[in-house]
Amino acid sequence: MKTNFTQRKFYIVYALLVLSIFLSRKAFAQADLSFKNGTLKSAANTDKKVGAVYLYKNVKSGVDATVTYVAITSGLTVVTVDDPSGYDEAIQPTLRISPNTDGYLEMKIDFFVAGTNTPYTMPVLNATGVDIDGSSNNDGKGNPLYEWDAMNLGIGATNLAAGNGNQIAVTISGTWIKASNVSGVDFPGRDTSAKAVMYTVTNTLVSSFSVRTGVKNQSTQQSDRLASIYFKKFIYPSGGPLPIVLSYFNAFAESNNTKVDLNWVTEMELNNEYYTIERSQDGKNFAAIGMVLGSMNSTIRKTYEYKDNLKGVDVSKTIYYRVKQTDMDGNSTYSPIRSVKLSQKQNMIQVNPNPIVDNVTVKYMSDVSGAMNIRIINMNGQAVVNKTNSINKGFNSTTIANLGSLPKGLYMVEVKINGEVSETTKLMKN
Template structure:
């Protein structure tokens, strides 16, 4: 429970405790290299705005941390506090974020870049091993569920009885494609922030890093008047009663392409499988509400690559944009969702090569739809400034029909998206807000 009206979390926890008494033991710290996030102050920029940097001094004996607001899903998302200290845990990083009131199903986020530096300097400092444990990922008891997404972690741990849904996500950070995991809570509201509630926790392990990128967000299934939520990440390891360090399947790739027969060809490869039962192919026409499109049974237990495919007939779907994702299900019915892929059905015969880019103007994520004949080929995506300078470049060895480019770090202005394939080249003008 992280909604903060006039009632503090500790007060709410005491109120609920009078009605329900539970005996539990808190999860215990596993290592001594805890990082303490206390005594924050504005270091540069304007408070609460994108690119503002906050200083957290003395996170350990030799380092400070600079926490930068990298961006947000919409200008309606605001930072209420960079670090709430009146509740939760003083050593944890506890930002409070609001989307305001929402009238229907929606999703939002704010992204932070946590950079470690040598004490009293701006010189980058590397940490050999660090842990980031998200606490109390839950909902508001009605229509809102919150989520935490961590990028670039080496591994993560959940409780075997976890209440969290895990989704694979990707982001383009510093022009590198970086994978991550999004941990989404249920709609249920759990009182307080309690390290005994390991079913609401996720511990992420980082190796040899000086930067940790995390997004805090939420989703709603209907109208919600108050989306003000406090998030809590304690930078240390915890013990779990029955830890689940690896999920049943390691997905190496997943693509969605449109063939010449108005069908979607879905292909995926697993690098390893442990007691995997099957894969559910889920389809959506709005990117929010998904339904089952088919099932493919898994090999079950493998240590090598396994290739799978599924063809979805779109003749009766009646939409021009379709989203797909995979849900892997193991023998114990634990599940994990893949990243979402999107295809676009052309409403006319294409006689010339062209790109479709949207939204335009764009602030964060730019979607680029390529010609159908370029699917499954090696492509080079470039962002070119009006001066002609190439400001970012990304390669895709096996491109799907629509790729997402993160352009958040670009300065506002006019750019060209240029895509090259086997000697052919197309470009399209965009406006970066």
């Protein structure tokens, strides 16, 4: 009896241990958004073809999404819209690629207030390409196949991937960030622990974005490949220590449109010699306009600022900025790109200081009088400040105090004039 009881106790403990591991993995893999049970919204004859629109209800509380097939290149067909294997919260089409073909499916994802056609803006969007693998001998004749994903989350998007680059290579063209398999190694199934064949693209204030999921088949054999776009941010192993940890970077036009203020914040610096500020008028070709010395080695938060006097700049066009970091060994890394459009209308918001510590002053130029509502919104979409003032035509200014207790991080400042959203901008809390 004692032996049987001991065995029974062992099996119970073992079962509980297995269950706890399973639940912890499920909790770890829980997505920010859940794309389940999509239904065809467009005409029946568009299913799995260009023009197809699929509706996903409640991808998060109070938010619906549509997935529109924008392009399907020659030699590629969509076999299933949402394959049941892998992660059911992800967008998971199965693609059939012809021999000797490089093809892709392009999808456009739009967010709406649930049950309406009113666009919804995600405070933060994390989109992860999962299982971007391949096959080094796809047809048994030594000819390879490589999968790839590309995402366009707009200006200012950043990306994370494994640092060694042995499995995938990440390239940027305009606002498209592409991850291509380069090894031809097949990773079975879809597994978010296989970080070597994943990458994550992140941006703030996203109401619509595009994804291309593709296959470069250099073999003589037709193949079906499983794609997976999963909505969660992951931590990736790095190939070595980062020279800096950049927690904030933004650019703002001054109220008279004669200068642009650039601010960035680092949490750590290692052998960091200097920063080069670069400017572009097309978002692609950048030129150096200034330099700021770095802090060499630092483990505390450092704040930097640079003012661009816009000399020789066509102020009618959007202006793009990035910061190039150079370490003592001559190696460099780049910040995300930020854009500034000098306002041609009178309505304009400015927040100072930015980043903030305790108080913030909101300045606004209005071409009407009435009521101005200011909301400061956190990255969960919650309004942590809601203040209404009367305003006059022309320049207005109001100070919001006692913000020191707010958690550190990124916020959105929204200004409504007479009930209509007029301007939004980003605010960093130190």
